[in-house]
Amino acid sequence: MTEPVLKIRNLKIALPEGADRDFAVNDVSYDLHAGEILCIVGESGSGKSMSANAAMGLLPDLVRPVGGEILFEGMDLLKLSETEMMDLRGKKIAMIFQEPMSALNPLMRVEDQIAEVFEAHGLLTPKERAARAIELLTEVGIPDPEKAARAYPFQLSGGQRQRVMIAMALALEPRMLIADEPTTALDVTTQAQILELIRNLQEKHGMAVMFITHDFGVVAEIADRVAVMQYGKIVEAGTADEVLDNPQHEYTQKLIAAIPKLAAEAGEETAGKTPILEVEGLNKTYVTGGGLLFSKPRIVHAVNDVNLTLSEGETLGIVGESGSGKSSVGRCLVRLMQPDSGTVKLAGHDMAQLSGEALREARKSIQMIFQDPYASLNPRSKVGRIIAEGPMAHGVSKQEAYARAVKLLELVDLDALAIDRYPHEFSGGQRQRIGIARALALEPRVIIADEAVSALDVSIQAQVLDLLAELKERLNLALIFITHDLRVAAQICDRIAVMQKGRVVEMGPAHAIFNNPQSDYTRTLIEAIPGREKELAAAG
Amino acid sequence: MADFWKRFSRNRGAVIGLAILAIVILVALLAPLIFPQSPWRMVQRPFLPPFAMDQYPLGTDALGRDVISGLAYGAQVSLLVGLVSTVAALLIGIPIGALAGYFGGWVDDALMRFTEFFQTVPSFALAIVLVAIFQPSIESIIAAIAIVSWPPVARLVRGEVLSLRSREYVEAAILSGQTSLTIILRQVLPNTISPIIVLASLMVATAILLESSLSFLGLGDPNLMSWGYMIGAARTVIRQAWWLSFFPGVAILLTVLALNLIGEGLNDALNPRLARRGK
Numbered sequence A: 001m002t003e004p005v006l007k008i009r010n011l012k013i014a015l016p017e018g019a020d021r022d023f024a025v026n027d028v029s030y031d032l033h034a035g036e037i038l039c040i041v042g043e044s045g046s047g048k049s050m051s052a053n054a055a056m057g058l059l060p061d062l063v064r065p066v067g068g069e070i071l072f073e074g075m076d077l078l079k080l081s082e083t084e085m086m087d088l089r090g091k092k093i094a095m096i097f098q099e100p101m102s103a104l105n106p107l108m109r110v111e112d113q114i115a116e117v118f119e120a121h122g123l124l125t126p127k128e129r130a131a132r133a134i135e136l137l138t139e140v141g142i143p144d145p146e147k148a149a150r151a152y153p154f155q156l157s158g159g160q161r162q163r164v165m166i167a168m169a170l171a172l173e174p175r176m177l178i179a180d181e182p183t184t185a186l187d188v189t190t191q192a193q194i195l196e197l198i199r200n201l202q203e204k205h206g207m208a209v210m211f212i213t214h215d216f217g218v219v220a221e222i223a224d225r226v227a228v229m230q231y232g233k234i235v236e237a238g239t240a241d242e243v244l245d246n247p248q249h250e251y252t253q254k255l256i257a258a259i260p261k262l263a264a265e266a267g268e269e270t271a272g273k274t275p276i277l278e279v280e281g282l283n284k285t286y287v288t289g290g291g292l293l294f295s296k297p298r299i300v301h302a303v304n305d306v307n308l309t310l311s312e313g314e315t316l317g318i319v320g321e322s323g324s325g326k327s328s329v330g331r332c333l334v335r336l337m338q339p340d341s342g343t344v345k346l347a348g349h350d351m352a353q354l355s356g357e358a359l360r361e362a363r364k365s366i367q368m369i370f371q372d373p374y375a376s377l378n379p380r381s382k383v384g385r386i387i388a389e390g391p392m393a394h395g396v397s398k399q400e401a402y403a404r405a406v407k408l409l410e411l412v413d414l415d416a417l418a419i420d421r422y423p424h425e426f427s428g429g430q431r432q433r434i435g436i437a438r439a440l441a442l443e444p445r446v447i448i449a450d451e452a453v454s455a456l457d458v459s460i461q462a463q464v465l466d467l468l469a470e471l472k473e474r475l476n477l478a479l480i481f482i483t484h485d486l487r488v489a490a491q492i493c494d495r496i497a498v499m500q501k502g503r504v505v506e507m508g509p510a511h512a513i514f515n516n517p518q519s520d521y522t523r524t525l526i527e528a529i530p531g532r533e534k535e536l537a538a539a540g
Numbered sequence B: 001m002a003d004f005w006k007r008f009s010r011n012r013g014a015v016i017g018l019a020i021l022a023i024v025i026l027v028a029l030l031a032p033l034i035f036p037q038s039p040w041r042m043v044q045r046p047f048l049p050p051f052a053m054d055q056y057p058l059g060t061d062a063l064g065r066d067v068i069s070g071l072a073y074g075a076q077v078s079l080l081v082g083l084v085s086t087v088a089a090l091l092i093g094i095p096i097g098a099l100a101g102y103f104g105g106w107v108d109d110a111l112m113r114f115t116e117f118f119q120t121v122p123s124f125a126l127a128i129v130l131v132a133i134f135q136p137s138i139e140s141i142i143a144a145i146a147i148v149s150w151p152p153v154a155r156l157v158r159g160e161v162l163s164l165r166s167r168e169y170v171e172a173a174i175l176s177g178q179t180s181l182t183i184i185l186r187q188v189l190p191n192t193i194s195p196i197i198v199l200a201s202l203m204v205a206t207a208i209l210l211e212s213s214l215s216f217l218g219l220g221d222p223n224l225m226s227w228g229y230m231i232g233a234a235r236t237v238i239r240q241a242w243w244l245s246f247f248p249g250v251a252i253l254l255t256v257l258a259l260n261l262i263g264e265g266l267n268d269a270l271n272p273r274l275a276r277r278g279k
Helices: A050-056 A082-088 A110-120 A126-139 A145-150 A158-170 A188-205 A216-222 A240-245 A250-258 A326-333 A356-365 A383-393 A398-411 A416-420 A428-440 A458-475 A486-492 A510-515 A520-528 A532-539 B002-010 B012-034 B067-103 B105-120 B123-134 B138-149 B151-164 B168-175 B180-216 B227-237 B243-270
Strands: A006-014 A023-032 A037-041 A064-072 A093-096 A176-180 A208-213 A225-230 A233-239 A275-288 A298-311 A315-319 A341-346 A366-369 A446-450 A478-483 A495-500 A503-509
Touching (some): A023 A050, A023 A233, A037 A216, A050 A064, A050 A093, A093 A158, A110 A126, A110 A145, A110 A158, A126 A158, A158 A188, A176 A188, A188 A208, A188 A216, A208 A216, A216 A240, A216 A532, A225 A240, A233 A250, A250 A458, A275 A326, A298 A315, A298 A478, A315 A486, A326 A446, A366 A428, A383 A398, A398 A416, A398 A428, A428 A458, A458 A478, A458 A486, A478 A486, A486 A510, A495 A520, A503 A520, B012 B243, B067 B138, B067 B180, B067 B227, B123 B138, B123 B180, B138 B151, B138 B180, B168 B180, B180 B227, B227 B243
Parallel strands (some): A037 A208, A093 A176, A176 A208, A366 A446, A446 A478
Antiparallel strands (some): A006 A023, A225 A233, A275 A298, A275 A341, A495 A503
16 A cells, blocks of 8 residues: 555644633544545544644644644654744645635735735736636635636635635646545535535645535545544544444444434324414515615515414424524514514414513424523523523512422433523533523424524434433424424424425425425425435335 | 632732722711811811811812811712612613613614714713703712713623523523513613623712712812812912812822722623733
């Protein structure tokens, strides 16, 4: 076998004092060969990005490598000076990041940002740089490269921005590309395109690619070899097929088992049950711009004539990509947003028309679970207070509300002692449980979960989904589950509504949507799910 | 709390500032004990230079009054005015900013135009006019300073509330049926407290300077000895008796400096993410 491009040996990276463990990366060794894609997989906090950051000299101030070596073409990167590193970065090793918007300079045209890469290494004349920029943009498949070159980052879509980042990374034909969660912020269809692009470019240029991700679906799509990390150690490494099909380590097995399966079972018919929520002709438009002067207002139909029904005890999934209006629907239902027209009948009352005291009363039966477990709990309130606040606002005595909070905490599998602690003392999954307890405190009949598990690691996500399913059963709740993740929707939903550009393009039982999608858009969405082909092959 | 102290004490300037302020507070509290006589009383011949007599280490002024005793009693006035006027300014600024930020729309427009009205008038000129109209007294000085210094508080609170009100926990509170007042008091304002504390510590310093300036112009409370008054009274004899304006000047400088250092330390301690990175 040829000499690997990157050789990491016994790397140890120390965390500052007071962190939850001593080493971010503890005794990690791996090789990366030319022409292969190595996926480093792990949950948040596993240290999966750390060794790559160390290789690029991008570690945070207080985090430093204390042992081992990172050999790139025979040089130890940890021993190089800052000037030597500067020469290497971009030229030999390039990197792309998760959030292309924040990785690009918002005030610079795309071509200037690409030209800057050559400028930094003192290569080519300005004219040649501009020509190269267009060539690169063509290579990464941006439609109308000349126009894109003159554009500012905010004028491009997320996928196009990531393509620009890739063009910049490729500019100097590096031997190694580090991709740190490059598709996490993208929609599933865009993600599929970017993954294909990276794969193609890697083959064409014979680069070594280190691909860092938390998503096993992505791993299945792109990886040649896989290293699984947990608590700063590599627990398992091997070829993609070995690790995915026949995981040896307990942790890898657990992670792979936790991925929601892409098959919905034919559920029981819900047609006969009484509907609890009926939405008819819901509309919401946003108007932006259009001041006193000449600018034309921009009108966006966030929600365009949406009709939905939800029966008692049913889970309805609303899926769609970003900007499809799925969250706007949820927010209109609870009146966090005022719909322009339409009726929202909740057990007979029209939510869309209520106001003041009547709205306050009606909202008791429709509650929400939010996406971000960190932003959805007040950092300065104790957990007991957070849960008890709702009932207290509706006139329940303090004593009773807190007694109920204890019961709710037990219901969501948290310790009753949690009542006297602050949210920051809990992990993401535990916080989401607190959020669920808060939503249940008012004994609602309908719960809207807006991307409730998107911010969680896959193993935690599985636990929270199980909890939701169990609670729904026990308390006879109806659930509206808003998500971008079709796998999650497949697992938990009885029926699914697919949204695109504010409209419901398809609605039906989950198994029908997945096995026999009617609209083109649904088909594209399902085909773009990473890891799907592998799963189909395994099943068939 | 222990964590807070650790971060605060990492800023050496802040600790020095706290020490200076502690001394000033101690002097202000103990003034009646150390100098039982009124600072207005003539005790020696006029223009006694400093360090000439052990009993009057900082000398005497044009009327033979003890300078060091004046400084001690002046500390009381400065601290009192600084503290009370800042609290009063917060009491005006926080509700206005919170209401404007939380409700938005026309409420925001109305309250912010009102705030801008105060911001466009030069604050010192407005303070002079107010004190002149209401007759110079400690109450009118405090009121005038509070009235000219609340607009930055309102602006700061409004900005914080604007960003907080779209947080998910505020939305959850709306859904759980809490009233707007409860949400503002329980969910929103507690999370704005850190920047307010930092701003308040700097406002105390500004208020002390304003009070000194007013007293310097002869608009101080005629019954209270203050640092500004001492400098104002000494300005005509600055060439014969430098110490009469020098020592009160140093007192003002140190106190204001101490408060600014503390403000910076509080900023580091309360907003650890913004703290300058230690290499």
